Amino acid sequence: MPTLTRHLLHAGGIALWFMLLALPLLAVRVDTLHNVVEWRWGNLLWVGAGAFVLTLLWRSMAAWRQRPSKEPAALATAAGRLLDEPRLYRPAVGLLLGAALLLPWLVDTYQTNIMGLALIFVVLGLGLNITVGLAGLLDLGYIAFFAVGAYCYALLNTRFGLGFWACLPLGGLAGAVCGLLLGFPILRLRGDYLAIVTLGFGSIARIVIENWENVTGGAQGIAGVARPGLFGLELSLAGMTIYLYYLLLALVAVTAFVTRRLQHSRIGRAWVALREDEIACAAMGVDVARTKLSAYAFGAFWAGLVGVIFAARNTYINPNSFTFMESALVLSIVVLGGMGSIVGVVLAALVLVLLPEYLRAVAEYRMLVFGAVMVLMMIIRPQGLIIARRKRYRAREAA
Amino acid sequence: MSYFLELVGSGLTRGSIYALIALGYTMVYGIIQLINFAHGEIYMLGAFIALIVAGALTIHGFSGWAILLLAGLVAAVYAAAYGYTLERIAYRPLRNAPRLSPLISAIGMSLFLQNYVMLAQTPDFLPFPALIPEFAFMEPVAHIIGSAEVLILATSAVLMIALTVLIKYSRIGKAMRATQQDMAMARLVGIDVDRVISFTFVVGSVLAAIGGVLVGSYLGQINFTIGFMAGIKAFTAAVLGGIGNIPGAVLGGLVLGLTEALAAGYVSSAYEDVFAFGVLVLILILRPSGLLGRAVREKV
Known part of the structure; x- marks a missing residue:
C-alpha cells in the first residue's frame, strides 16, 4: 500500500476514534427541566476534522524530525554559547x-x-x-x-x-x-x-x-x-x-x-x-x-x-x-x-x-x-x- | 451513639469512593511511578456521561434499575476509552523523559479535560437524578445508614474483591505484578509492557467512573470541578495506605473517609480537609512508606 493512503487511513481511524470519544459529551445535551435531548452533530464533525488534520500534521512532523540533520544541534550549541x-x-x-x-x-x-x-x-x-x-x-x-x-x-x-x-x-x-x-x-x-x-x-x-x-x-x-x-x-x-x-x-x-x-x-x-x-x-x-x-x-x-x-x-x-x-x-x-x-x-x-x-x-x-x-x-x-x-x-x- | 454510627456510615461510604479512585492512582503509580493527576477528571467524566445517558434514558421512558445499570455501563466503557487515550497521548511519549515531565503533562491534561467538559456541557452544577432506589428492607435503619450508602459500600466491596482476584489469578494480573516489580525484566521474559500499562489505565478508569456514577447519584449534583478535589483526596488515600499497594489504597481510603466524617461531625465541617491532610502529614512523618507500604532500603 502506498504510504500516503496508509497515512490517510490511519488519520481517518484516529478521527473516528475521537469522534466516538466525544460523542456523549459534545454531541448530546440533556435538558432535564424540559425533558428534551439536544443533538449537536456539527460539533462532532469539527472534532473529526480537527483530529484528522492534526494526526496528519503530527505524522509529517515526526517524519521530519527523524530525518538525520546536524543543523538543530549546531544551532542549539550556538544558542547555548550565547x-x-x-x-x-x-x-x-x-x-x-x-x-x-x-x-x-x-x-x-x-x-x-x-x-x-x-x-x-x-x-x-x-x-x-x-x-x-x-x-x-x-x-x-x-x-x-x-x-x-x-x-x-x-x-x-x-x-x-x-x-x-x-x-x-x-x-x-x-x-x-x-x-x-x-x-x-x-x-x-x-x-x-x-x-x-x-x-x-x-x-x-x-x-x-x-x-x-x-x-x-x-x-x-x-x-x-x-x-x-x-x-x-x-x-x-x-x-x-x-x-x-x-x-x-x-x-x-x-x-x-x-x-x-x-x-x-x-x-x-x-x-x-x-x-x-x-x-x-x-x-x-x-x-x-x-x-x-x-x-x-x-x-x-x-x-x-x-x-x-x-x-x-x-x-x-x-x-x-x-x-x-x-x-x-x-x-x-x-x-x-x-x-x-x-x-x-x-x-x-x-x-x-x-x-x-x-x-x-x-x-x-x-x-x-x-x-x-x-x-x-x-x-x-x-x-x-x-x-x-x-x-x-x-x-x-x-x- | 446513633449520631456516631451515622457518621461512621457516611465516612465509610465516602471512604469507599476514595478507595475506588485511589486504586487507579496506586496501580498506575506502582507500574510507572507517575502521579496521574488527570485521574480525578476521569472520575468526573464518568459522572457526566452517566448523567447524560441517564437523562436521555429517563426521557425515553426507562426506569429505575435499568437506567442505573445502563448509565453505569456506558460510563465505565467511555471512561476506559478516555483512560486509554489519555495514556497514549500524554504519557506514553514521555516514558523515558525526566520524572517531572509526565507530571506536568498530567496537570495539563487535567486542565484540558476540565475545560473540555465545561465547554461541551455547562459550567453550572447539574442536578444528578437519584438513580439508587430506596430499599424497603432498609426502612428500620434508614435514619442511620441510607440505601444509597449500602449500595455504594456493597458495589465497592465487590469491585475491590474482583480486582484482587484479577491481579492475583489472571494472566494479565500476573503480567501487571511482574511489570511492577521490574519493568526491564518483565520485558525480557516476553511481557508486552505497553499493553500492561494500557490495561492498568483502563482498569483504573473503569473503577473511577463507577465511583463517579455512585457519588453523583449519592450527592445529587455534579459539575466539571468535582474531579479535582476527589482526585487529590484519593491520591492522599493512596499515599496513606502506601502507594503502589492495592489493599493499602482501600485501607487508606476508608481511614481518610472516616477521619473526614468524624472531624466534620464533631469539630467543624469547614476544617474536614485540614484533618484529612493532617492525618496524611502525620503518617508520612511517622511512617513515610504509608500504613501498609514496606520500607524500601535504598542500596547504593
Missing part, C-alpha cells in the same frame, strides 16, 4: 532591560498592568526555581508562601497601619520562616511523598485562611490595603501602575541577580548536588538537612516578598488568588522554562501569563488551549525552553 559568553549576553541583558524600562511609555495602562502581573509570576518562578529547579525538591504548595507574604502585609497594614516599605522585608522573612517550618517535618521525605505533603500544606494554608474569619476575613478577604508610597507623592491610577511596574521590574532584576550568584556559590552547588544524588551528596560531606532547609527558605523568601507587592498592587486580597491552580502554574513555569535555567524561567513566565491574557478574545477556550500546550510542550521538548548549563571554570593562564 548564554555562556559574557561579552554576548551582557549587552543582550542590557538591551532587554532597556526595552523593559521603556515599555510603560510605549503601551497603555492596561498592557502595563498585565506586564506587572507577568513580572509577579517571573519572581515566583525564580523563587520556586531554587527549590525545584536547583535543589530538586518538588513543591506543589508553593503559592502558600505567596499568600503568607500577601496576608502579612494586608494584616499589618489594615490593623496596625504599617507602611509598604516596612512590610516588604517582613513579608519576605515571614515567607522564609514558613519555608523553614515546612521544611523541618518533611526532611526525610522524598520525591512524590514530598509532592503530596506540600500539596497538603498548601491546601491547609488556604482552608485556614478561608475559615479563620476573625483574622483573615474569611472568603471575603481583606479590602483597602494601602498602595506603596513614593516619598509621599500622590500618584494617579496610571502613574501608580507604572510605578508598580518599575518596582516589580527592579525586584525581578534583584531576584535574577541574587539567584544567579547563589547558583554558582557554595550553597548553590550543594543544591544541585542534592538534586543529582542525595546519597552521593551526603557522602561528599554536604549537610543534607541544612541544604534542604535553606533551599525551602530561599525559595519561600521570594514568594513572601512578591506577595507583599501583590497585596499592595491589588489593594484587595482573598483566598481565591492562592489556589492549587496557581501553584501548578508556577511549577509549570519552572518546568517549561527548563529546570534551573534563569533565562528559561523568565521566558516561560512571560509566555504562560501573557498568553492567556491575550487569548482573552477566545476567552472560553484559553484554559483548554493552555492545558493542551502544557502536554504538547512536554512531548516535544521535555527539557524546557532553555536547557540549564553548568558554569564552566577554566584555569586562567598566567600573563
